[in-house]
Amino acid sequence: MKGNPRHLGFSTRAIHAGQAPDPTTGAVTVPIYATSTYVHDELGHHKGYEYARVQNRTRAALEENVAALEGGHAGHAFASGMAAISCLMTVLKAGDHAVVSRNTYGGTYRYFTRVLERYDLHFSWVDTSDLAAVERAFTPATRMLYVETPTNPLMDVTDLAAAAELAHAHGARMAVDNTFLSPYLQRPIELGADFVVHSTTKFLNGHSDSLGGVLVSTTAEDAEWFALVQKSAGAILSPFEAFLNLRGIKTLAVRMDRHEANARAVVDFLVRHPAVERVLYPGLPEHPGHAVQKRQARGFGSMVTVDLGSFAAAKEMLDRLRVWSLAESLGGVESLASHPASMTHASIPPERRAELGLTDGMVRLSVGIEDVEDLLADLDQALAALVGARVAAAAR
Ligand SMILES: Cc1ncc(COP(=O)(O)O)c(C=O)c1O
Numbered sequence: 001m002k003g004n005p006r007h008l009g010f011s012t013r014a015i016h017a018g019q020a021p022d023p024t025t026g027a028v029t030v031p032i033y034a035t036s037t038y039v040h041d042e043l044g045h046h047k048g049y050e051y052a053r054v055q056n057r058t059r060a061a062l063e064e065n066v067a068a069l070e071g072g073h074a075g076h077a078f079a080s081g082m083a084a085i086s087c088l089m090t091v092l093k094a095g096d097h098a099v100v101s102r103n104t105y106g107g108t109y110r111y112f113t114r115v116l117e118r119y120d121l122h123f124s125w126v127d128t129s130d131l132a133a134v135e136r137a138f139t140p141a142t143r144m145l146y147v148e149t150p151t152n153p154l155m156d157v158t159d160l161a162a163a164a165e166l167a168h169a170h171g172a173r174m175a176v177d178n179t180f181l182s183p184y185l186q187r188p189i190e191l192g193a194d195f196v197v198h199s200t201t202k203f204l205n206g207h208s209d210s211l212g213g214v215l216v217s218t219t220a221e222d223a224e225w226f227a228l229v230q231k232s233a234g235a236i237l238s239p240f241e242a243f244l245n246l247r248g249i250k251t252l253a254v255r256m257d258r259h260e261a262n263a264r265a266v267v268d269f270l271v272r273h274p275a276v277e278r279v280l281y282p283g284l285p286e287h288p289g290h291a292v293q294k295r296q297a298r299g300f301g302s303m304v305t306v307d308l309g310s311f312a313a314a315k316e317m318l319d320r321l322r323v324w325s326l327a328e329s330l331g332g333v334e335s336l337a338s339h340p341a342s343m344t345h346a347s348i349p350p351e352r353r354a355e356l357g358l359t360d361g362m363v364r365l366s367v368g369i370e371d372v373e374d375l376l377a378d379l380d381q382a383l384a385a386l387v388g389a390r391v392a393a394a395a396r
């Protein structure tokens with residue numbers, strides 16, 4: 001298309017933002033600019049590109065694209081979601097304090113507690129769905145409120161507009177990890193967030209074939225700082241991975257609709273199943289975050305957590321699945337099942353997991369976009385064994 005699509009609809013932006021036809025050939029798809037350096041026309045004159053750690057056209061297209069989808073000022077792309085989070089945290093200085101959602105991704109918890117605390121940064125882990133608890137956690141040194149919503153795997157939902165207001169009233173800025181819902185379902189910047197981070201590894205790329213991260217900022221000053229950190233620390237996304245992400249994002253809207261439709265059918269099945277003790281999904285009217293998420297997001301996503309009551313039951317189900325794959329990660333077209341306590345959240349000490357309510361019987365489902373009948377039939381056969389075992393145990 002011609003012109004800037006920033007004011008156009010979500011899918012139009014997903015397909016066109018940052019992706020004007022290639023000026024050399026007119027190629028409709030942004031090429032993979034596989035080059036480490038760029039020729040200068042003459043000393044002191046170049047085309048705006050000097051060295052690929054600093055500028056790469058394919059990466060720049062993805063950065064503009066995600067910034068346009070999130071409604072931010074600029075984006076910066078990194079080699080992983082964790083690299084994006086680590087760039088974000090450079091806005092803090094020694095002595096600063098951050099209030100963080102208590103149930104973030106385990107890798108974020110590990111990075112903050114085992115790495116950043118060595119540099120005199122301080123963290124309070126709070127249930128950010130409880131705004132009074134958030135308010136109590138602020139100190140005069142608090143500079144950031146870091147939120148994941150819904151959380152992983154407990155599905156705590158935070159009221160983003162109210163949380164941003166609180167953060168700003170206390171002189172802090174709010175960062176949101178929007179990986180679980182993607183900008184199609186939730187746009188934190190429109191609700192007051194100052195920063196959004198993504199593991200593009202998940203829904204944005206959507207095909208489980210690339211690792212990456214994007215950090216979206218809302219001011220020119222922050223964007224300038226992140227560009228400096230990006231080129232200085234160098235954890236950039238490669239042009240090939242940027243290309244995969246651009247390709248994945250073009251179908252984000254249709255994928256998310258299908259992910260969510262399948263998730264609703266899976267949840268309907270699970271809530272009725274006798275082997276399932278509890279289903280955590282914000283789309284259920286009885287979920288404590290249901291009303292907030294309904295208000296602040298376009299949908300409820302496709303991440304579902306089930307509690308089967310014990311490690312043995314979780315293992316039995318996971319070992320029996322055939323269409324669903326037992327694997328870490330989420331957000332790909334294929335359905336995945338994982339065991340948070342021993343996989344994604346293993347770096348959280350057992351006593352802390354117990355405090356959070358993250359049990360050994362929990363299984364996290366990332367509902368893919370396969371034929372839903374096949375997903376349901378597979379769950380049915382995997383859970384049937386548990387019902388049999390329960391009946392036998394009760395009879396003994
Ligand atoms: C919510 C969330 N944020 C961040 C990350 C880290 O992303 P990456 O694995 O791309 O470094 C993950 C990874 O699972 C995640 O689930």
